[in-house]
Amino acid sequence: MLIARILRLLFNNKNRLRPYMKKVIFSTLAVTFLLLSCKKNKEYNSSVLADLTVEFDQVAGSSDLDLNTGSYTNAMGQSFNVTKVKYFVSNFILTNTDGTVYTVPQDECYFLIDESDLSSHMPLLKVPEGEYKTLSFMIGVDSLRNTMDVSQRTGVLDVSGAAADMYWTWNSGYIFLKLEGTSPDVSAPGNIFKYHVGGFGGYSSPTTNNLRTVMLDLTSGGTAKVKSGKSTNIYLTVDILKILNGTTNITLGTPTAEVHSPVAGEPLANNYASMISHDHTEN
């Protein structure tokens, strides 16, 4: 009844206010529309895939990692420097703040992080727009891909290309992580140590499985707000000291200066499972 009355008042031809009222209504509508569309802008369209980068920044404890020149000390008090750090990351999964889980399609999801190659430090993922609270991925190459037809092993998995020195030919399988360097405490020629960790659990008979999954909660460091047209970067620090220090503190050169088998690599894998932490997110 009230509304009817107001309307009648407004649209009454004799009403002197009528010309102004038209404008008022018009502007109200416009403002409402704008507000609505603004609100819509903030929301995500989960059917749109947008860019998300994940940055792997290698550090050694509290200092940045400098290949060849930097000198570091492990938990056993041995000083060493690092000549090579390389590892595979794969199988990225994200959880939205609304609880939905997104698994990045496997085919687009293998990356080889090489400390000596800056361009490899920031893998780019395509994920549905949304706000994400957790990120998980694997260090290594899952068993399925490790046993897949050679035609599926392209890009960083190409054994003639990027993966040439990340593949054991004699024990078919990818090397998940390489840490190489020198230390005066290593008595091998050139004081060189080489730790190569791999092993996806074996093909026909079970062997050591050195695949490790990293699960990161992004809430305290900042959730990732992914939207097309803007860039979002999840910034991770990778503490290479933790490859040597952890559940088992590794003594460089003892028992050997070189690790090339899944079983010998297991203590290192147990350690490096926790080398990666979330620092912050650039939204």
Place this chain on the structure above:
Amino acid sequence: MNRKIWLIIFLILAGIYACKKEPFGAEFFAGFQKPSNFPEPAYHFSTNTVTKNGFELGRKLFYDPILSADNTISCGSCHIQTSAFTHHGHTVSHGIFDQLGTRNAPPIMNMAWNTSFMWDGGIVDLDLQSVAPITNHVEMGETMDNVLNKLRNSQEYPALFRKAYGSEEINTSNFLKSISQFTLMCISSNSKYDSVMRQQDGKTFTLEEEQGRELVTEKCGTCHTEPLFTDFSFRNNGIGIGLFNDEGRYLITNNNDDKFKFKVPSLRNLAYTAPYMHDGRFFTLETVLDHYASGVHDEPTLDPILRQNATLGIPLTTDEKTKIISFLNTLNDKSFLLDKRLSEQ
């Protein structure tokens, strides 16, 4: 008028020629065919069909030393057809810059039925086999990347890849798969034994061969199982730790139960594949049989089958040994050594 007739005749002839070409090639190359007395192959043909051009490309690659660092060693240097694709005269293989390996080159034969490769089974897909010798510093000493680049820059290979795959692109996958196509075609299935089994050409065993077969089935058959004469398992047959202290399957699984176990080799073509065992330590079949009869070493992982009797091993009389050897001789397949399709062209 005359011209028209000539044109028609020409067209008809051209048509006949064009039609003929295809079936002719197809007739000549039947692709991979399972011998009727063999089980289903283990290889994944669904992702790599053997074609005439793919096979011929693979054969060329197999015999081409371009695959090695100094262009001197080919796959065929260590896997010689006249020795059933083994490295004749070498106990352990001999590679680039005259370096020695630690293992005897096994025959490349009936690979399609193998469930794993190498003496320790470390390689699980035939397609990935070639990467090992190419990049091994004592075998061919190359890098895969460099091999592919050498092929890309060669006069002939891009055209051969186009013939085989419809594109000149040379990549890891089509390179490796063509070599597989060649090795898959190295099928040895025309021994006297096979003819008898297939009831071909009225062939029969002599009495001695027949008795030898019974002995082999009874005493060796659990491991050397017909018709491929291996069950593809890993076992320790008690030959004792070798010069190189090769721990065999243990190197792959790191399981103590696998120490000194090796893949059971086939007993086909033994006449051409001496010396025997993973390190080529025995030079004759007589020494092999003497080993089983009286030379078996005790080790924790010795196969239980070799522990069943009062003395370790398999009791064998001289007479039994003779019979076994005459049966083993029926497993030699000369046609495999002479098959022109498998030779360097």
